[in-house]
Amino acid sequence: MTVPYFWQYIPLLMQILVAFGLGLGMAVGSYFIGRHRNTKTKLATYECGIEAVGDARGRFSVRFYMVAMLFILFDVEVVFMMPWAVIYRQLYNITGSRFFGFEEILVYLGFVGVGIFYIVKKGILDWSNDKGDL
Known part of the structure; x- marks a missing residue:
């Protein structure tokens, strides 16, 4: 009894599905578990304390x-x-x-x-x- 050629790719297909499922599960889980509150502390400047001015999308060479x-x-x-x-x-x-x-x-x-x-x-x-x- 011979196995069809397509069945040789089933483990690869399963691995791809598990990888996508795991990534999607982590993204959806973090959305529901994480807090989404913008407080004054979160929006405050950090590190050097300089207020942000202008756009963060500067030009690079x-x-x-x-x-x-x-x-x-x-x-x-x-x-x-x-x-x-x-x-x-x-x-x-x-x-x-x-x-x-x-x-x-x-x-x-x-x-x-x-x-x-x-x-x-x-x-x-x-x-x-x-x-x-x-």
Whole structure:
């Protein structure tokens, strides 16, 4: 007796439903359990004691967002290097080539290096001449 192909995805579907249900349950529960009273103490200024003036939605330089995106990008690239480091010795047994794993990571780091070179040439990380735009 063969099991239909769709049944293999039932555990994944159940995990997704439990995750969404748990998140929704916490959000709804906090709404009903939490207090929603704006008192004078809650609305008072805090930390430095300076009264808030103007809008809190100030403008940021585009460079701020570029650096944030670059941090995420290179952080993800480092995460991709971790599995390679874990199975580095096993690559010799799988491929039979002594330098396959090393050559593989050199190509990967070459792409990362080209990306860093482009970022430096573009001047994204140079904050000394920040004009607010690229």
